[in-house]
Amino acid sequence: MTTTPTSAARPDDLRRHNRAxxxxxxxxxxxxTRAALAAETGLNRSxxxxxxxxxxxxxxxxxxxxxxxTGAGRPSLLVLPQPNAVVVLAVDIRxxxxxxxxxxxxxxxxxxxxWGLRAETRVPRETLTKIVDNCELLIEEAGVEVAAVGAxxxxxxRRADGLVHxxxxxxxxxVPLGAWLGKALDLPAYVANDAELGALxxxxxxxxxxxxxxxxxxxxxxxxxxxxxSNAPLRGTDGYVGEIGHMVVRPxxxxxxxxxxxxxxxxVGEAALIRALGLxxxxxxxxxxxELHQLATQPAELMQRLGEFAQWLxxxxxxxxxxxxxxxxxxxxxxxxxxPKLIEHVTDLVRKRSMVSRAxxxxxxxxxxxxNDVKLLGAAExxxxxxxxxx
Amino acid sequence: MSEPILSLRGVNKSFGPVHVLHDIDFTVRAxxxxxxxxxxxxxxxxxxxxxxxxxxxxxxxxLFDGKPVHIHGPRDAAALGIEVVYQDLALADNLDVVQNMFxxxxxLSGFLLDEAEMELAARRTLASLSVRTVKSVxxxxxxxxxxxxxTVAIAKAVLWDSKVVLLDEPTAALGVAQTRQVLDxxxxxxxxxxxxxLISHNMNDVLExxxxxxxxxxxxxxxELPTRELNHSQVxxxxxxxxxxxxxxxxxxxxxx
Numbered sequence: 001m002t003t004t005p006t007s008a009a010r011p012d013d014l015r016r017h018n019r020a021x022x023x024x025x026x027x028x029x030x031x032x033t034r035a036a037l038a039a040e041t042g043l044n045r046s047x048x049x050x051x052x053x054x055x056x057x058x059x060x061x062x063x064x065x066x067x068x069x070t071g072a073g074r075p076s077l078l079v080l081p082q083p084n085a086v087v088v089l090a091v092d093i094r095x096x097x098x099x100x101x102x103x104x105x106x107x108x109x110x111x112x113x114x115w116g117l118r119a120e121t122r123v124p125r126e127t128l129t130k131i132v133d134n135c136e137l138l139i140e141e142a143g144v145e146v147a148a149v150g151a152x153x154x155x156x157x158r159r160a161d162g163l164v165h166x167x168x169x170x171x172x173x174x175v176p177l178g179a180w181l182g183k184a185l186d187l188p189a190y191v192a193n194d195a196e197l198g199a200l201x202x203x204x205x206x207x208x209x210x211x212x213x214x215x216x217x218x219x220x221x222x223x224x225x226x227x228x229x230s231n232a233p234l235r236g237t238d239g240y241v242g243e244i245g246h247m248v249v250r251p252x253x254x255x256x257x258x259x260x261x262x263x264x265x266x267x268v269g270e271a272a273l274i275r276a277l278g279l280x281x282x283x284x285x286x287x288x289x290x291e292l293h294q295l296a297t298q299p300a301e302l303m304q305r306l307g308e309f310a311q312w313l314x315x316x317x318x319x320x321x322x323x324x325x326x327x328x329x330x331x332x333x334x335x336x337x338x339x340p341k342l343i344e345h346v347t348d349l350v351r352k353r354s355m356v357s358r359a360x361x362x363x364x365x366x367x368x369x370x371x372n373d374v375k376l377l378g379a380a381e382x383x384x385x386x387x388x389x390x391x
Numbered sequence: 392m393s394e395p396i397l398s399l400r401g402v403n404k405s406f407g408p409v410h411v412l413h414d415i416d417f418t419v420r421a422x423x424x425x426x427x428x429x430x431x432x433x434x435x436x437x438x439x440x441x442x443x444x445x446x447x448x449x450x451x452x453x454l455f456d457g458k459p460v461h462i463h464g465p466r467d468a469a470a471l472g473i474e475v476v477y478q479d480l481a482l483a484d485n486l487d488v489v490q491n492m493f494x495x496x497x498x499l500s501g502f503l504l505d506e507a508e509m510e511l512a513a514r515r516t517l518a519s520l521s522v523r524t525v526k527s528v529x530x531x532x533x534x535x536x537x538x539x540x541x542t543v544a545i546a547k548a549v550l551w552d553s554k555v556v557l558l559d560e561p562t563a564a565l566g567v568a569q570t571r572q573v574l575d576x577x578x579x580x581x582x583x584x585x586x587x588x589l590i591s592h593n594m595n596d597v598l599e600x601x602x603x604x605x606x607x608x609x610x611x612x613x614x615e616l617p618t619r620e621l622n623h624s625q626v627x628x629x630x631x632x633x634x635x636x637x638x639x640x641x642x643x644x645x646x647x648x
Contacts, residue, residue, distance in 0.1 A: 097578070113571035114578055115599045118619060134571065141568035282619070284602045286422025290396075290584035294421075337584075372582060 015051075018043060022051050023388050026061060026081040027105055028204055033066065035076035052079055060085040060105070060391075083108040086391065087144045088383035089185070091131055091151040092194070092375040095169040095221040096285070098127060100134055101373075102142050103380035107205055109373070111142040117170075124175045132184045149187050150383030152194040152375040153177060154220055159239035162191030168257050169221045190382045194218060195242055195332075196233065197378025198368070199226025202330045204381055207369040211328050215320055216368075217244065218332040218375075219273075223265040227324055234324075245269065249315050267312035270334055276309040289337040296339035303345070310342055314349035321354045321363050332368035343367060394457035396421045396586040397442070397473070397555050402451030404434075404441055411437045413611045415451070419555055419586040424577060426597040426618070427590045429607030430630055435590050438607070439557050442588075443475045444468040456554075469496075474548035478560035482540055484533040488525060489513045491532055492547045516550040520576060538569025545576055548585075555586040562591065574600050594623055608633030613640050 009017075021041055026032065032040075038048045055061045059082060066078040083104025092099045099114040113134050121127070139146060155167025162178015182189035199208075199216035208214040212231040218224055223245030227234040234241055245265035246258050253262025266272060274283055277291050295302045303310075317329060331338070347365045350357055357363040368374050397419040404412040412434050419425050429435050440446045442453070444462040453460055455471050462468050468475070482491045489506075492513050498505045513528045525539050532540060541561050548556040558577065562570040570593075578600055581587045591597050597604060598618060605615040606629040613633045628635035 099575070111568075111572065112575055113568075114575040116578070137568040137571060141572075282617070284423055284581070286424075286581035286584055286602075287420060288422065289582060290421035290586075293584045372579065 018047065019051050019054070020389050020391065022048070023055065023060065023081075023391060026079060027107070027384060027388060030106060031078055031080045033076040033078050037079065052077075055079075058085075081106040083110060084144050086384075086387060087142075087146050088380050088387060089135055089138070089146050089149040089187070090376045090380035090383070091149065091181075092379055093127065093151065093153050093170070094194070094375075095154055098131065099372075099376055100131065100138065101376045101380070102138050102144060102146065103377065103384075104144075105384075107377060107380070109376075110144065111138045112376075113138060122170055124172055124177070124180075128177075128180050128184060131181070135185060146185075146187060147387045148383040149181055149185055149189045150197075150379035150381070151177060151181060151189065151191045152197045152379040152382075153191055154194045154222060154224070156240055156243070157191050157193045159192060159235070162189060164191065188383075188386065190386060192239075192379075192382055193224065193226070193242060194220065194375050194378075195224035196226040196239075197382060198332050198374045199228050199330075199378075200233065200381050201370055201374045201378035202332070202368060203228050205370065205377060206374065207330050207366050208328050213324075213326045214328050214330060215324055215326040216330045216332055217317075217320075217335065219269055219334040221270045223269050225320070227326075229324065229326075244316070244320060247316065247319060249312065249319070264312070264316040268309065268316060272312070273309065273334065276306055278305075285334070288334065292337045292339060296341065299341055302339055302341060306342055310346050310349070314346045314353070317346065317350050317365065318354045318357075321350055322356045325356050325360070326363060327360065329363060329365045330368055331365065332370075332374050333372075336367045336371050338367065395419060395454075396456055398454045399438075399442070400452040400454070402438075402441065402453070403449045404437060404446060405449055411610050412441070412448075415607075415610075415612050416615075417605060417612060418615065419588055420603075421554065421586045422581055422584045423602040424581045424587045424589055424600055425603045425605055426601035427588055427605050427607065428592075428594075428597060428626065428630055433607040433630075434610045435607055436559060439475065439559050439588070439590065442468065442473060442555075442557060444473075469551070472552065472554035473557065474551060474553040474555070475557045475559065476541065476544045476548065476561050478563045482532045482544060485531065487531050488528040488535075488543055491543060492516070492550055496551070512550060513546075516546050520546055520549060520579065536569065537565045538572050541565065541569075541573050542576060545573070545580065549580070549583075553585065555588070556580060557588045557590075559590045560592065561589070562593070562596065570596070594626055597626070598623060606630055606633075606639070608640060611640060614638050 022037060034048050038045045056063055062080045062082055063077045066075050083106055086105040087102055090101045090103050097114055097116050101112040102110040104110050153164050153167055154169060156165040164172055164175040164177050166173055178189050178191040195218040198218045202208040202216050203214055214228040216226040225242045225244035246263045248260055248262050249264045250262035254266040255261050256263040256266050351362045370377055395418045399415055399417040402412055402415040427435050441448050444464045444467050489510050493509050498509050510528055562573050574596055577587060577589060601618045604618050604621055606613040613629050625635045629639050633640040
């Protein structure tokens with residue numbers, strides 16, 4: 001959101017900007033010394049002191065003499081973000097369940113709950129009611145004040161007002177989730193696509209920390225992607241980028257609910273994995289995980305049963321790597337459970353087949369390190385982005 | 392699809408003249424939450440105690456990972472990878488979180504306890520379950536809330552790399568918010584691929600968290616069905632009458648106690 005400034009920056013604007021900069025730094029990188037803050041933000045040491053003193057006075061940070069000393073001289077004070085001082089509510093709506101958590105400054109989870117979704121409880125209004133009920137319980141238990149709410153939804157979401165255009169696996173169309181949440185909880189509410197938030201969380205706190213070009217691929221029931229390009233999210237018009245599950249990889253393949261045929265999702269999504277493993281159609285997530293864990297110990301059987309699945313995974317990944325040129329690809333959700341041997345095999349295939357990967361000296365492909373919490377933490381970051389900027 | 396992780400076939404158990412379990416067939420699959428429901432005295436806790444090795448079974452077969460096993464005591468059950476969490480928050484009050492998690496199975500370095508190693512393992516386990524509500528692993532358990540104690544008891548199962556976790560009314564002594572946190576943990580255990588058995592009296596919890604529901608009625612297995620095929624009133628009928636429409640025991644009039 002960069003607009004050309006129309007007036008000169010006033011000192012208090014500048015101060016607010018710097019304060020947000022320091023707070024953001026502490027939120028993302030955790031406790032650091034005043035000296036380190038000064039070095040990283042490029043601000044004067046006395047400016048840092050004034051800002052930190054101000055934050056400490058408001059209880060947002062605490063200061064402590066570091067226990068481990070490095071170098072000579074008086075040690076610089078360690079600045080610790082206080083998780084309870086700024087808290088947001090994160091909501092992760094998936095196809096088969098909803099998870100909620102209170103997340104404090106620094107990304108700490110202060111309380112959480114979840115419940116399963118079934119065909120009859122998947123309707124938008126009922127889901128919203130449960131979110132509101134559970135929100136009250138969580139806040140009461142943790143005894144904190146919530147500043148904003150961030151939500152993740154498995155579908156096409158308009159960023160500006162949090163309207164869920166289409167979430168086919170939930171069978172939601174045009175649900176004004178952002179407006180509803182904001183009104184029901186009386187808090188600022190932000191909603192975004194689940195894979196986009198997955199990319200955000202992995203970039204800030206997970207496997208993709210410190211890497212500027214990343215693609216996150218999440219496989220819940222559907223397959224979606226989030227892209228970080230040159231250290232910023234790639235959004236496209238209105239923010240709809242990332243429906244990578246619906247690139248066609250097999251024109252004579254299975255029909256897809258999106259209206260197309262042979263989408264990548266029909267070859268590597270949850271249903272395809274269940275088919276490849278020979279499990280019953282309605283196998284819950286844990287059963288798939290247990291089967292994959294068992295396969296991980298039997299390399300011969302693994303390639304026999306999942307060889308074709310790996311081929312389709314590699315085909316899609318090659319396309320993505322060639323198109324988006326990431327340094328790292330993070331596989332999330334259901335893909336997290338894939339055996340390491342299979343991931344290695346797919347990585348080799350991509351390295352052999354993709355020109356871009358060869359040019360980069362081999363793109364790395366890893367599984368999510370935040371596992372099931374990735375979208376919760378992403379949703380929390382979505383809210384924190386706004387909260388910390390105005391604090 | 393692979394073998395169920397745990398299955399019981401034709402298990403019988405009597406206490407003197409009282410025949411508590413009649414020819415019970417019961418299956419636990421890895422990655423699923425199987426809810427075990429039934430009225431008071433239906434035999435739920437006895438069944439769990441038979442699996443945990445506290446009561447020996449009179450007849451019938453127990454298969455673990457497809458192989459017949461004999462469970463003679465809690466140690467046998469633990470060695471197989473079966474962990475039990477009881478409703479009465481069964482932890483040692485005077486010990487801290489680490490000591491409780493390793494109670495009876497302490498790690499040694501030479502002749503001394505390897506405290507550092509145990510503390511690290513406990514911390515890692517709690518982190519892997521993203522349990523961040525327990526502040527320090529050196530807090531005595533007596534100062535924890537009910538929900539936190541239950542969390543520690545469940546984390547113990549993960550620490551010992553258990554394959555099956557039996558939870559005997561883990562939320563009976565907890566408030567609403569803490570119940571929700573424990574149920575969340577139960578779900579996540581199953582998502583990691585563990586076989587979970589949940590005993591509960593709360594129908595909403597059962598319907599929300601379980602993948603299958605097994606109903607005991609007067610010591611018999613009335614029905615074992617996927618949760619998605621059942622509704623609230625059917626489960627209640629199965630619990631109270633042993634049958635619901637075509638489901639459940641065939642002719643309740645000939646059931647003898």
